[in-house]
Amino acid sequence: MHVRPSIATLAVIVMASVAWSCVAHAEARAGKRGDADAGARIFTQCKGCHEVGQGAQDRIGPHLNGIFGRKVAAHDGFWYSQSMTRAGHDGLIWTAKTLDAYVENPRALISKTRMSYGGMPNPQDRADLLAFLRMFSDDPANIPEAAPTVQGADHDISPDTRALVGDAELGEYLSSACVTCHQIDGSVQGVPSITRWPTEDFVVAMHAYKSGLRLHPVMQMMARRLSDEEIAGLAAYFKDLD
Amino acid sequence: MTLNRRLFLHTATAAALAAPAVLADGHGKPRVLVIGGGPGGATAARYIAKDSKGAVAVTLIEPSRTYFTCFFSNLYLGGFKKMDDLGHSYGTLAAKYGVNVVHDWAVGVDRDIKSVRLASGASLPYDKLILSPGIDFIEGAVEGWSLATQNAMPHAYKGGSQTELLKAQIAAIPEGGRFAMVAPPNPYRCPPGPYERISMVAHVLKATNPTAKIIVADPKSTFSKMGLFQEGWADSYPGMIDWIGQEFGGSNVSVDAEAMTITIDGEETKVDVCNVIPAMKAGHIAEMAGVTDGNWAPINPADMSSKADPDIYVLGDAANQGDMPKSGFAANSQAKVCANAVRGALTGSKVFPAKYTNTCWSLIDTDNGVKVGATYEATQVKIAKVDGFVSSTGESAELRKATYEESEGWYAGIVADTFG
Known part of the structure; x- marks a missing residue:
């Protein structure tokens, strides 16, 4: 039998989880020292x-x-x-x-x-x-223990962003810019398919282009102008295509 | 009159939000007429028909039964594509999306009664008219050249028979002969197009006629992807291409189609092929509709509507819009913004803010592709560039091959997006 929490208790839970996500995010940004x-x-x-x-x-x-x-x-x-x-x-x-x-x-x-x-x-x-x-790479570049290369991955998207529920209608409108190159039926001819991807993979991939972690110049350009909501909308639209 | 029309539109739009059928003015479904079945017009027709799910009657007027894309036509000249690869019919637009495709020429627009006259004599009424007529050439732009001499000296800058003619002429160049091009002044369709063409002609001549020469008379002092092309020409076709820019007299040019000569800055040269790409203007119907100002049709950046008439939209090469190049990609991108706005105005569907994109790929030699692209937004004054990129000189052969393969993927994508 669950006890229904009071409004006040709920507020505390919400605040705590917001605080937790900030801490988690800050930690990721600061990077981890590896053992x-x-x-x-x-x-x-x-x-x-x-x-x-x-x-x-x-x-x-x-x-x-x-x-x-x-x-x-x-x-x-x-x-x-x-x-x-x-x-x-x-x-x-x-x-x-x-x-x-x-x-x-x-x-x-x-x-x-x-x-x-x-x-x-x-x-x-x-x-x-x-x-x-x-330890098995000779190149001294990017030593994980040395700042600033200890930075966490930039694509470590906040839980809030990952949890965004996309507006598929917005996604449908925005998708018209994608399907100039990516074929909507999922066929692959020199340009990869983006149809029916799991939402989270889609969101993470687009943020990785937006942050510059993924390198393709056209995709970086396309992703840079998209807001978090727009990326979520696109993910929602492409996921459910027939 | 203009005020009245605007006032009417505002009232009608407000009413449309509540009861969409009102704007149809008592004649059933709202009617959209699209003139020109290229990547602008066909895309707009398809998106309005598809997204309105039958609520808007869409008619596409296009003289040709098969549309041959101008984009990738240089690859046909270079032997990388067949003409059949570039031809697309309108069957899917009609069968799958219910677009009424009329193969005829539009010969006049009566804006007061909102009706378009066809060469067959019929008149078609519209609530919204979308013009995507591409380009025409400015008569007298190159001394000695006119449409009457276009078979002797082809422009090959509209897809189809002109491209086939130019290819046949290139194949017939005698050993050690000369190919000349007169490049166009800005602004013109497909900024890297003339230089990709030079690359493709050089590619063919290198294999079949390696002592032949190429001369380019150019009224500009720089051109799109210039560093990339010049690097590629030096690597792949050393000593073959002589590009004469504005500083060296490239803008001072005349031709003689009978004698097959080109005179650049006073120096006459006998040539075997002369590809004259004259200065351009909006396709003639835009002028007939009275929506041009100078050579091009000014539009409102938010929705591609004409500055001269809120019920007319102008897409692609014919539009004077700001920073976007005149390209098939750009026309396709503008068509989708326009389709969203037109559908919203006619059915009350949600209208999203304009986002425009362009990318142009060019092939320099086998598996040596380069690209340039940008994103754009609507500002008060123009479609303005937001962000962009261009391929670098000195890229690896692997990357150039991948870029070419990507361009083939793009072609398949945009054709599917345009013609269904």
Whole structure:
């Protein structure tokens, strides 16, 4: 039997959750200091497909030696997905920031990656994992422990933004600018499909273009002029297309 | 008179919000007439018909049964596309969206009784008229050239038979012969178009006639994607292309279609092909409708309505709108803003603020694509650029290939968006 909370209690809960989300957001912005030992333990989740360290070989996924500072999909001899190759063409580089975004939600950064991993929501876990992986890259750039590269991923959208319910009518109007290139029936000819994506993936992807994390210049330009509500509207519209 | 018409419109719009049928003036569904079935007109017709779900009667007047896009026609010249790839019919607009497609020429607009006369003699009434007539050429813009000489010296700047003619002439250039182009002054349709064309002609000649030369007489001193094209020409076609800009006499040009000569700054040259792209103006029907001021038709940036008549809208190349280039992409983008506004005015549906976009891709050589793009908004005075990008010189071959593949995807997308 639930006890109905009074209005006053509700107000306190709401205020607390607002405060919590601010704190969480501020923490993400400040970044996390990674613990490489903890990261080594987390890496056991990845070992089924990836090797790292002396003698590491490509397996289901590419080996991860030297990944920091390397262009995406640039490791010779590994067969990457089209999406991954495309991101590499666009100039995406694996840095602490981009790896963090990828590990958090792989499909949000690389829409059709073949890496079948759902994502690591905990920022501390990701920081630890990246601190561990960082030991196997020689390039001194983007050392996860050194400011300012400890910054959390810019696409770490606030829970409020993620929770926005999109206006599909607004999305339908705005979608007319998308379908000049993206075919509405979802067919793919040089331009990826954006039809029937899960809402959250759509929102995260658009914010990643808006913040410049995803690199395609046309998409960055299109995303930069969209408000949070407009992105939510587009996500709502494209999700339910027949 | 103008005041009365405005007053009427305001009253009608207010009434339409409460009872949409009122604006139809007692004759059933509100009627939209669209003149010109290119990426502006066909898109506007499709969106109004599709989104109003039959509440608005949409008629599209277009003389051709098959529309050959001007965009990608350079790729046909370069051998990357077939003419059939560029042809699109209006069958889906009619069958799927219920657009009444009339293959005829519009020969007059009577704004007082809101009616359009057709070459067949019929008259069609409208509540809202959308003009998307593309471009016509200014007679006498290039000394020695007129529409009467367009077969000897093709413009090939409207898709279809002129493009086929130019391709045949390029194939017939004798070994070591000359191709000349007279480039147009600003503003004109497709700013990078002449230079993509030069690239495609060079691509063909390099393979079939490598000692042939290309001369370009240009009244401008700079052009769209200039650095990218010049880099590409130096890399792919060294020594083949001689671009003569305004400073070097490129604006002082005349041609002789009978002798097949071009005279640039007093120097006469015999050529085998002469592609004359004259200065342009809005398609003739815009002038006949009395909505032009000078060469182009001024519009209101918020909804593409004519500054001369609130019941007429002008889309694409024919419009004088501000910062957007004259391109198929831009016409398609403007059409969607216009369609939203027209449907709102006629049915009371929600009207959203204008957002305009353009991107132009150009092919320099096989798998060597570049692009330029921008977003735009409506201000009080014009459609103003907000944000933009352009490809960089020195990009990797991989990126250039991906850009070309993207342009093919865009073509498939915009054609589906325009013709259904």
